[in-house]
Amino acid sequence: MNFDGIWTPVVTPFTQDGSVDLDVMEKIIDALIGHQVNGLIIGGTTAEYYALSKDERKQALTFAAEHAGGRIPIVAGINATTTEECLELGRHAKSIDYDAILVPAPYYCQPTQDELLEHVRCVDDALDMPVMLYNFPDRTGVPMSLEFIEALRDRPNIQAIKESTGSIERMHVLANEFKDQIQLSCGMDDQVLEFFTWGARSWVGGASNFLAPEHVALYQACVVEQDFVTGREIATRLLSILNLLEQGGKFCQYIKYGCELAGFPVGPARRPLLPLNDEEKANFKSAYDALVAHRDRS
Incomplete structure (x- = not known):
């Protein structure tokens, strides 16, 4: 499978009573397809999978598959604390044609x-x-070592890695020494230009939930057109928001606030995560408004 392009890890919207809001999820999926992202990931970190019940996860997976209806490739996040639970979610995803x-x-x-x-x-x-x-040891507590990846060389289904360690050195190794084995996908949003410079052709970007046009434009410039001057200009405009996401300590809350600003009220993150305070909202909105103003002028 080709993982080239912008892959959006879709948020899980919640209603006022805290249940999964499928009506808003429908609108987000349609908007993302309209903005020509390359694929959707349902049930990733951005979706707060760890805070959903198994039934809610299956509900979201089923709804997204039915609504996407073959219009766009879809990937199922199946992580859990046990292998058996991962397999249960994976079998469900396979049965509905992920x-x-x-x-x-x-x-x-x-x-x-x-x-x-x-x-x-x-x-x-x-x-x-x-x-x-998906290598994100800050979240899981466990790295995927280079030796681990090498040991999967005989597994043709293991086709890509979303790399989220933040280590430029490790990204260099994956981009150069493992390029014939596994496709490299950027999972560290504030390093996306560096990933593209070193040959990555894939970006799993949480902020594409509400800034899909800029994500697609950056991919088009850097990967398709190999125009890194334009790419750097786009990345510079995005950087203030990407820095807040990766370094602000409130990734899911910022993503959800971004969706709200973009006209998709997705509700708060589930506790124990708390809403942004007024200062955090103001800083984020300032960066968001500047991006949208530039978009409107273009």
């Missing part, structure tokens, strides 16, 4: 590299679907 699965390290239990390898092999054997690995 194109691929997103596989991080199971969180909290902190498997060793050998245990993580066995986990991924088990998922691959059971589901036989294209896999994008």
Whole structure:
């Protein structure tokens, strides 16, 4: 499977009573398809999968698959604390025709590299679907070592990795020494220009939920046209927001506030995450308004 392009990890909207708001999810999916992102990820970190019940996760996966209706490739986030629960979610995704699965390290239990390898092999054997690995040790507590990736070389379904460590050195190694094995996808938004410069052709960008035109334009400039002067100009306009997302400590809250500013009221993040304060909202809105003003002038 080709993971080129902008992949949006879709937010999970909530109603006032805290249930999943499928009406708003429908509007977001339609808007993203209209903005020509390349694919959708349902059930990733941006979707707050860890805060959803299993039934809610299956509900969101089913609704997104039915509403997307083959108009765009879709990837299912299936992470959980146990292999069996991952498999249950993966089997559900496969039964409703998802194109691929997103596989991080199971969180909290902190498997060793050998245990993580066995986990991924088990998922691959059971589901036989294209896999994008998701390396985010700050969230899961466990890195995906280079030796771990090398050990999956004989697994053709393991096709891409969303790299979210923030290590430029590691990104260089993946871009150069593993380019024939696995496709590199940017998972560190404030480093996207560096990823594209080093040959990445894929970006899983949470802010594309509400800034899809800028994400698509940056991909078009850097990857399709190889115009890094224009790419740097676009990245510079995005950087204040991307820095807030990656360094502000409130990723999901900022994404959801961005959606609200873009006309998609998606509700708050689930507790224990708390809403942004007035100063945080003002700083974010200032950066957002500047981007939209530039878009309107273009």
